[in-house]
Amino acid sequence: xxxxxxxxxxxxxxxxxxxxxxxxxxxxxxxGEGEVLGLLGESGSGKSVTMRALMRLLPKKRTVISGSVxxxxxxxxxxxxxxxxxxxxxxxxxIFQEPALALDPVYTIGQQIAESVKRHEGASDAAARARAxxxxxxxxxxxxxxxxxxxxxxxxxxxxxxxxxxxxLACKPKILLADEPTTALDATVQIQILLLLRELQxxxxxxxxxxxxxxxxxxxxxxxxxxxxxGQIVETGTLGEIVRTPQHPYPQGLLASxxxxxRRGARLQxxxxxxxxxxxxxxxxxxxxxxxxxxxxCTERLxxxxxxxxxxxxxxxxxxxxxxxx
Amino acid sequence: xxxxxxxxxxxxxxxxxxxxLVCFLLVHITPGDPLVAVLPPDASAELAAQMxxxxxxxxxxPVQFGLWIWQxxxxxxxxxxxxxxxxxxxxxxxxxxxxxxAVTASLIGFFFGVFFGLIAGYxxxxxxxxxxxxxxxxxxxxxxxWLGMVLVIVFSVWLNWLPAVGMGSGGWSWDxxxxxxxxxxxxxxxxxxxxxxxxxxxxxxxxxxxxDFVEALRSKGLKETQVFRHVVKNAAPTAVAVMGLQLGYLLxxxxxxxxxxxxxxxxxxxxxxxxxxxxxxxxxxILVLALFFVFLNLVVDIAQxxxxxxxxxx
Numbered sequence: 001x002x003x004x005x006x007x008x009x010x011x012x013x014x015x016x017x018x019x020x021x022x023x024x025x026x027x028x029x030x031x032g033e034g035e036v037l038g039l040l041g042e043s044g045s046g047k048s049v050t051m052r053a054l055m056r057l058l059p060k061k062r063t064v065i066s067g068s069v070x071x072x073x074x075x076x077x078x079x080x081x082x083x084x085x086x087x088x089x090x091x092x093x094x095i096f097q098e099p100a101l102a103l104d105p106v107y108t109i110g111q112q113i114a115e116s117v118k119r120h121e122g123a124s125d126a127a128a129r130a131r132a133x134x135x136x137x138x139x140x141x142x143x144x145x146x147x148x149x150x151x152x153x154x155x156x157x158x159x160x161x162x163x164x165x166x167x168x169l170a171c172k173p174k175i176l177l178a179d180e181p182t183t184a185l186d187a188t189v190q191i192q193i194l195l196l197l198r199e200l201q202x203x204x205x206x207x208x209x210x211x212x213x214x215x216x217x218x219x220x221x222x223x224x225x226x227x228x229x230x231g232q233i234v235e236t237g238t239l240g241e242i243v244r245t246p247q248h249p250y251p252q253g254l255l256a257s258x259x260x261x262x263r264r265g266a267r268l269q270x271x272x273x274x275x276x277x278x279x280x281x282x283x284x285x286x287x288x289x290x291x292x293x294x295x296x297x298c299t300e301r302l303x304x305x306x307x308x309x310x311x312x313x314x315x316x317x318x319x320x321x322x323x324x325x326x
Numbered sequence: 327x328x329x330x331x332x333x334x335x336x337x338x339x340x341x342x343x344x345x346x347l348v349c350f351l352l353v354h355i356t357p358g359d360p361l362v363a364v365l366p367p368d369a370s371a372e373l374a375a376q377m378x379x380x381x382x383x384x385x386x387x388p389v390q391f392g393l394w395i396w397q398x399x400x401x402x403x404x405x406x407x408x409x410x411x412x413x414x415x416x417x418x419x420x421x422x423x424x425x426x427x428a429v430t431a432s433l434i435g436f437f438f439g440v441f442f443g444l445i446a447g448y449x450x451x452x453x454x455x456x457x458x459x460x461x462x463x464x465x466x467x468x469x470x471x472w473l474g475m476v477l478v479i480v481f482s483v484w485l486n487w488l489p490a491v492g493m494g495s496g497g498w499s500w501d502x503x504x505x506x507x508x509x510x511x512x513x514x515x516x517x518x519x520x521x522x523x524x525x526x527x528x529x530x531x532x533x534x535x536x537x538d539f540v541e542a543l544r545s546k547g548l549k550e551t552q553v554f555r556h557v558v559k560n561a562a563p564t565a566v567a568v569m570g571l572q573l574g575y576l577l578x579x580x581x582x583x584x585x586x587x588x589x590x591x592x593x594x595x596x597x598x599x600x601x602x603x604x605x606x607x608x609x610x611x612i613l614v615l616a617l618f619f620v621f622l623n624l625v626v627d628i629a630q631x632x633x634x635x636x637x638x639x640x
Contacts, residue, residue, distance in 0.1 A: 085548065089547030104543065
């Protein structure tokens with residue numbers, strides 16, 4: 001097997017300052033070419049932070065990163081500023097949750113796309129503008145030519161997200177990071193954007209890491225899923241494995257709390273309690289306080305990362321038992 | 327855009343009428359007889375009445391206002407009681423002189439203000455920021471007539487590099503012989519707008535840098551200098567607006583600075599008009615200055631709308 005396109009090993013991210021936050025605690029992930037990985041978890045579980053670490057977008061001064069991040073064979077954490085900025089937008093690019101805030105309000109859409117093309121490909125003004133038009137047509141923005149000279153505030157939310165996607169894909173990156181790109185959109189627009197992303201991903205053969213807290217969204221687009229809780233990955237597997245046979249109590253609870261496959265008239269289950277504070281590095285299972293199956297050993301030491309099969313891991317003592325039995 | 331400009335111009339009309347009324351009333355409500363300055367103390371009551379009639383001070387206020395406005399619309403602001411020259415020519419001359427001073431001071435203030443503000447905002451909480459912020463605070467806090475005097479002592483008295491008063495002989499021209507006179511008062515005057523612009527731009531820059539789109543710009547691989555250009559363009563509309571208002575204040579003429587440096591501008595003129603109870607001159611000067619302010623706001627609004635595409639719509 002070739003080296004994966006994205007290989008994150010034991011990534012730990014700590015924000016220092018008035019109080020220290022252990023945002024990501026030992027995350028390992030890998031992503032092959034053309035794969036779509038869903039990073040699933042609730043707010044504050046460290047999914048966005050993990051993704052930003054992939055592009056080193058976190059504020060330098062207040063962040064302590066350890067572990068290794070390698071993308072397309074390059075060590076991201078060791079890059080100097082020039083290499084890093086050439087890498088961003090070219091090898092990896094990103095789309096954001098709120099396109100209204102992620103586009104510069106005083107530049108036209110065309111200018112913003114063209115700027116990126118000029119930066120990475122040294123294209124002329126005319127060529128960059130032509131590429132911008134091509135991209136807007138690719139993401140199916142109606143009357144694309146006119147939209148080139150539109151400002152972000154002149155477009156609707158869905159249109160802006162399409163423009164954001166056009167911008168991110170303008171230099172044909174190998175990897176697209178999508179940070180909850182549909183969360184701020186209407187449900188009907190959401191599905192359009194998801195379908196568009198899926199289609200573009202297949203067409204361009206790129207890999208996507210898709211961050212979301214919505215299992216329904218993950219089902220539409222992902223091949224593989226990694227579930228995060230309190231800065232750790234608690235379970236990974238293919239989409240089917242995670243949705244049908246979740247092993248870790250947390251994804252089990254998450255799935256039980258959605259309307260997918262729920263019986264009509266029956267109450268949805270909820271996970272009791274709230275996520276833990278991230279003021280200290282975890283020394284035991286972070287989910288234990290909310291877990292119905294918690295045992296004494298869960299609160300005594302870190303649970304093992306059990307490998308059930310290649311690409312299928314569960315961070316839980318219960319899985320350890322099942323492996324031991326079989 | 328054209329519609330926007332026309333609409334702004336129409337809005338100006340009622341403002342101008344209100345401004346004229348306030349100018350007129352303000353001057354007439356204040357106590358003191360304008361003729362005291364011109365009449366000898368032993369003048370007869372008859373002579374005083376004659377003079378009063380000659381200047382129209384004997385008529386009812388609304389009539390006086392009507393006449394004044396009517397004349398003003400025809401470009402006649404009356405005659406100065408103290409000098410006997412037409413108010414309009416006095417004011418125009420003073421406005422011209424103040425204009426030279428104010429625009430120079432604004433340019434200096436704006437340039438340094440934006441410069442300090444941007445680097446302070448960009449390198450927030452570093453020593454660069456602290457240095458720039460201290461300069462800004464000092465600029466706003468130091469009494470500028472005092473600063474003016476210090477500059478005069480250092481550069482005119484001790485070093486003898488620059489002249490201390492006046493604006494040079496003959497009419498104004500942009501040559502070294504005249505511009506030497508401009509340097510000290512302009513620098514003194516620029517200190518306050520510089521401080522204000524620095525603080526505004528610093529806050530603005532910090533605000534812009536914390537917005538999502540800056541992260542997005544970095545994520546598409548822009549170099550820091552390119553990101554910085556985006557920040558500047560986002561900061562520009564507000565910086566221009568703040569500077570426009572500051573220019574307005576400066577165009578009003580600084581009585582203190584123009585007095586310290588004996589610069590024959592509007593501040594100087596107002597000062598003497600007040601002390602000589604020269605009503606027509608006072609009224610005329612205030613009116614011209616107020617109209618200037620209105621006009622300037624108009625220009626700022628239009629300039630802002632042409633930089634920031636979002637303003638036109640609202």
